[in-house]
Amino acid sequence: MSSARGVDALHADRVRFSRGRRLIIDDVDCTVPGGAVGALLGPNGAGKSTLLHLIAGVELADAGTARLGARDLAALRRRDRARVIALAEQEVQDVPGLRVAEVVALGRTPYLGAFAGPGELDRAVVRRCLEDADLVELADREYDTLSGGERQRVNLARALAQEPELLLLDEPTNHLDVRAQLAMLGLLRELAHGGLTVLAALHDLSLAAGYADQVIVLANGRVVASGEPRNVLTPGLIRDVWGVEAQVLEHPSTGRPLIAYSEASDPRTAGRAVDPARDGARDRTGDRVGHRVDEQA
Amino acid sequence: MSTTRAQAGAAGPAGAAGPAGAAGPAGAARAVADAATSPPARSRTGLRTGAWAVGLGLVLVASVVVAVTIGPAGLSPADVWASVLAHLGIGEPTLTPLRDGIVWELRMPRVLTAAAVGAGLALCGAVMQALTRNPLADPYLLGLSSGASVGAVVVIVLGVGLLLPFAAFAGALVALAATLAIANAAGALTPTRTVLAGLAVSSVFGAITSLVIFWSATGDSYREILNWLLGSLAGTDWTSVALAGGAIVLIGVPLLASARTLDAFAFGDTAAAALGVHVGRSRVLLLVGTALLTGALVAVSGAIGFVGLILPHAVRLLVGSRHRALLPLSALAGAIFLIWADTIARTMFDPRELPVGIVTALVGGPVFAVLMLRNRRLA
Numbered sequence: 063m064s065s066a067r068g069v070d071a072l073h074a075d076r077v078r079f080s081r082g083r084r085l086i087i088d089d090v091d092c093t094v095p096g097g098a099v100g101a102l103l104g105p106n107g108a109g110k111s112t113l114l115h116l117i118a119g120v121e122l123a124d125a126g127t128a129r130l131g132a133r134d135l136a137a138l139r140r141r142d143r144a145r146v147i148a149l150a151e152q153e154v155q156d157v158p159g160l161r162v163a164e165v166v167a168l169g170r171t172p173y174l175g176a177f178a179g180p181g182e183l184d185r186a187v188v189r190r191c192l193e194d195a196d197l198v199e200l201a202d203r204e205y206d207t208l209s210g211g212e213r214q215r216v217n218l219a220r221a222l223a224q225e226p227e228l229l230l231l232d233e234p235t236n237h238l239d240v241r242a243q244l245a246m247l248g249l250l251r252e253l254a255h256g257g258l259t260v261l262a263a264l265h266d267l268s269l270a271a272g273y274a275d276q277v278i279v280l281a282n283g284r285v286v287a288s289g290e291p292r293n294v295l296t297p298g299l300i301r302d303v304w305g306v307e308a309q310v311l312e313h314p315s316t317g318r319p320l321i322a323y324s325e326a327s328d329p330r331t332a333g334r335a336v337d338p339a340r341d342g343a344r345d346r347t348g349d350r351v352g353h354r355v356d357e358q359a
Numbered sequence: 360m361s362t363t364r365a366q367a368g369a370a371g372p373a374g375a376a377g378p379a380g381a382a383g384p385a386g387a388a389r390a391v392a393d394a395a396t397s398p399p400a401r402s403r404t405g406l407r408t409g410a411w412a413v414g415l416g417l418v419l420v421a422s423v424v425v426a427v428t429i430g431p432a433g434l435s436p437a438d439v440w441a442s443v444l445a446h447l448g449i450g451e452p453t454l455t456p457l458r459d460g461i462v463w464e465l466r467m468p469r470v471l472t473a474a475a476v477g478a479g480l481a482l483c484g485a486v487m488q489a490l491t492r493n494p495l496a497d498p499y500l501l502g503l504s505s506g507a508s509v510g511a512v513v514v515i516v517l518g519v520g521l522l523l524p525f526a527a528f529a530g531a532l533v534a535l536a537a538t539l540a541i542a543n544a545a546g547a548l549t550p551t552r553t554v555l556a557g558l559a560v561s562s563v564f565g566a567i568t569s570l571v572i573f574w575s576a577t578g579d580s581y582r583e584i585l586n587w588l589l590g591s592l593a594g595t596d597w598t599s600v601a602l603a604g605g606a607i608v609l610i611g612v613p614l615l616a617s618a619r620t621l622d623a624f625a626f627g628d629t630a631a632a633a634l635g636v637h638v639g640r641s642r643v644l645l646l647v648g649t650a651l652l653t654g655a656l657v658a659v660s661g662a663i664g665f666v667g668l669i670l671p672h673a674v675r676l677l678v679g680s681r682h683r684a685l686l687p688l689s690a691l692a693g694a695i696f697l698i699w700a701d702t703i704a705r706t707m708f709d710p711r712e713l714p715v716g717i718v719t720a721l722v723g724g725p726v727f728a729v730l731m732l733r734n735r736r737l738a
Contacts, residue, residue, distance in 0.1 A: 120632040144635030151633075157625045158494070159680030171623050172635040176616040179683070224634070 069096030069257050070131030072117070072228055077126035079116055086112050088283040089126070094276055096131070099247075099254045100261040101274035101291075105304055109283040110263040114230045117261070118149040130228050130259070144172035148221035152214070152233045156206050163201040165216050166191055169223025188223055194249070195219035210237025214246070222253075229253065231262040235269065247273040271295055271319040279303060295319050408684040411677060415691040422695050423474065426702045427466045431709060434462060443467070464596070472595040473701040473715075474694035475603035476660045477670075479611060481693025483649040483656075484667025485674075485686055486614050489621040490642055493550040497667035498531070498653040501553065502560030504662035506534025507654045508568045508587045511661075516575045524602060528654030534560050535650050565662075589716030590663030592701045599659040606655030610648050611690065617645055618682035625680065663716045665723030666693050666700075672730050 072094040079087040087109050094100035102110050115121045117128045119135055128135045135143060148169070157165070169191070170184045180188075192198050195215045200208065205216060214234055221229060234250070235243040243266070251273055254260045261278075264270045270277055271291040278288040281303045287294045300308045300321065311320040428434040442462040444450035452459065480498060487496035498504045510530025514522045541556035542548050565588055572584045586593065620641050623631040632638045670693045671685065678684040697715070700722065704715040 115629065118633050120629050140632075140637055141635040144633065147633075149629070149633040151626070151629060155627065157680070159675045160625060161679065164679065164681055165625075168622055168625065168634065171619060174619055176619060 069259060070133070070227060071096040071098075072100070072259050072261060073129045074113075074117060075127050075129070077113070077116055077123045077128060079112060079121065079123050081112075086283050087116060087123070090280070090283070090285050092278045092285055092288055094259055094261050094278075096259050097254055097257060098259065098275040099251050099273060100259075100276040100278060101270035102261060102263040102278050102280060103265075103267065103270055104280035108280040110280055111232050112283075113280065114149060114232055114261070114263060117228075118147050118230055119143050120149065141172045144224060146226060147228045147230065148224040148226035150214075150217040150221040150229070150231045150234060152217075152236050158206060160205045161201070162197055162203050162205055162208070162216055163188060163192065165205050166197070166219045166223050169220040172224060187225060191219040191222040194222060194253075196245075211239065211242050214238060215242075218246070218249075226258070228259045228261070231260070233263050233265060235264065235266065243269060267295060267300070267321045268319070271321065272313065272316065292319050295321065408678050408688070411684075411688055412691065415688060415695065419474065419691055419695050419698075422698045423467075423470050426470045426473075426698050427462055429702055429706060430461075430466060432458065432461050434458065438462065439467075468597045468600045469592055469595045469701070469705075470698055472599045472603050472659055473592050473697045475600065475607050476592070476656045476663065477666055477693035477695070477697025477700075478690040479603065479607050479652050479656045479693075480663060480666040480697070481670040481674075481689040482607075482611055482614055482686060483653055485671035485682070485689045486617070486621065486645055486649050487667070488671055489624050489682060490645055491548070491550070491553060492624065492627065493553055494672070495550055495554045495668065497665075498649065498656075499561070499662060499664040499667060501557035502534040502538045502564060503531040503650055503653045504657050504664070505561040505564035505568065505588075506530040506532070506537075507657035508662050509534075509564045509571070510654070511658050512568050512571045512587055516571055524606075524655050524658045527658040528651050530564070531650040531654040531657065532647065534564055535646060585714050587661040589714035590661040590719075591704075591712070591714045591716075592660055593705070593712050595659060603656055603659050606652050607690075610652040610655075614645065614648055614652070615686050615690075617641070618686055620645070621682040621686075622680075661714070661716070663697070663719055665716075665719040665727070666697055669723045669726055669730070670696055673726070676730070676733075 072092075074090055074092045077087055077090045078085070090109075090113060092100075102113065104110050112121070116123045117135065119138075119140070122136070130146060133146070135147065138146065167180060167184070167188050170180055170187065173184060174180060192201055195218050197212075197215055197219055200212060200216075205213065208216065214237055218231070218234060221231070229250075231250070234246055238246060247269060250260050250262060254275075262274075264274075274291060276289065277291050277294050279286050279294060279299065286303060287299055295310055297308055297310055300306060300310075307324045309322045309324070311322055312318075313320045424436050424439050427439045428436055438454055438458065439462055441450060441453045442459050445452040445454075445459070446463055454462070483503075484497040487498070487501065488494055490496075507527040507530045510526035510528070510533075511523055513530075514520060514526040538553065538557045538560045539548070541559065542552040545552050545556070568587050569584050572580050572587070585591070592599075620631075620636055623634045623636045628638045631641075671689045674685055674689045674692050678688060697719070700718040701715045704713040704718045707713060707718075
């Protein structure tokens with residue numbers, strides 16, 4: 063397991079959160095080592111987005127703490143927290159009138175005063191983040207004219223412009239073609255090894271197994287398994303959590319787990335850890351999102 | 360932090376193979392769309408914004424001077440300068456007292472009030488559009504102006520004119536709260552629901568304004584009703600200038616200072632919170648600010664429509680959506696727009712006056728339609 067020296071690890075400790083009377087996050091403990099890529103896995107409605115929001119301080123947990131190293135993230139002032147944690151959401155919404163470079167510059171918000179414009183340093187950071195996310199060519203384009211995949215890269219660049227120590231991503235590979243998915247996860251791993259702790263909610267188990275140092279599997283708001291991909295992603299777990307039959311193979315060149323699905327298992331026994339009534343209630347599904355993007359095209 | 364550069368397309372070392380069918384035909388179609396990049400958008404540098412600010416500032420000053428000369432008594436821009444300089448104690452009075460009175464007591468306060476009201480309404484519209492992420496938000500459509508009218512009319516009827524701005528503010532606040540509560544109760548706060556709720560609220564408050572005036576009717580109540588419902592700058596004086604101008608300074612400046620916060624709202628509440636914005640507090644403070652400003656403006660002018668809706672969109676086409684540019688330029692453009700709308704309103708059927716809201720609607724409606732056709736995402 064990689065762990066860059068001097069980079070703080072993320073620890074969530076007995077985090078609990080309800081919305082109304084429904085318990086959404088149920089005593090979650092998890093750890094992502096400093097400088098590692100953690101993948102947050104689980105079916106739709108498992109609570110992945112909510113957990114990311116709680117760690118980012120966008121919503122307040124009812125109980126429990128999230129720490130980065132020794133720092134209690136909830137105790138930080140909003141502005142300071144936004145300099146330590148960045149959250150890249152999966153975005154498809156239209157934002158008329160903003161260019162890509164302007165969107166990325168929004169990431170400098172926690173560093174700017176009310177009247178002062180962005181300084182030389184801010185502009186340099188924005189330039190570097192545009193380069194990191196391979197967006198230099200698109201810097202002058204209107205955000206609304208971008209494809210879903212390009213928007214994902216812009217969202218990543220905006221998060222990087224916050225110069226965070228902890229980067230949270232909600233399904234960063236949505237809308238990306240295979241090549242772009244690999245590039246995105248490769249970039250996340252490079253960023254992590256360069257001194258950033260990453261936690262990304264992902265849907266593609268093989269992709270997560272191929273790139274993550276640590277996987278955390280969430281179902282019904284509870285952590286059902288966590289650890290190195292090869293130890294966690296077993297046929298039994300995949301059957302219990304996702305309700306599909308799968309074989310776990312070894313990748314011929316990397317030796318990492320490779321998941322070969324056969325079919326959805328018997329619906330009566332499928333997804334025992336999953337409450338189907340919750341599906342799609344909170345997690346925006348890729349289908350719906352992709353549909354909207356296509357409409358705009 | 361790391362500054363590693365993304366090698367686009369370079370497969371990561373682990374080369375996860377997995378079922379890639381998820382990308383599917385939609386992904387392929389998008390990849391094609393990616394390849395056909397549209398031409399680069401027009402550059403919108405700070406320099407450009409500065410040029411627009413200077414340009415609009417000059418147009419505003421020229422508009423004030425020229426608009427004052429327009430009317431039944433023929434005046435020249437030089438007369439206007441002479442009067443202004445004399446009253447500022449810089450030059451010797453050269454105009455006859457009558458002509459000086461027309462400039463300084465009648466037309467100048469009216470033109471300046473129009474400028475302040477136009478600037479304030481456009482500013483309110485731009486702020487509300489950002490806060491509610493609703494391109495149709497504006498003080499008039501969401502019912503704030505109608506609510507403020509009710510407050511104003513009630514205190515006038517009760518004969519406590521001193522409370523006018525406070526009553527108008529309270530009315531605007533009640534209307535805003537009602538609109539948001541109705542829209543929220545009907546489900547998520549979508550643009551459509553918000554506008555429909557605003558329509559309901561402004562209809563009711565407009566009717567209450569008419570009722571109150573009829574109830575206290577003395578003779579020319581139709582004209583009075585029209586002036587409150589459609590807006591009019593007839594009879595404005597230096598007190599109006601002080602009220603509207605004071606509101607611009609006291610509330611408009613803090614709103615201008617919120618540009619960074621409004622920018623952060625572009626991607627929604629979660630993104631704003633992740634950028635360090637106190638979402639709930641900022642939204643309440645800024646919406647109350649717009650209600651306060653709307654109240655002060657409506658107290659001097661009645662409910663004028665379309666200024667708050669149209670001008671921010673027009674300015675967005677020029678300089679984009681960054682609020683550091685959008686807010687001040689919207690205010691300048693709103694001032695210029697309302698000066699000329701009011702000049703038309705008071706001279707077109709001279710000696711009778713049109714409520715200025717008729718002019719703003721006549722100009723604003725078609726402009727809005729054109730904007731909508733040019734940018735389908737507006738609505």
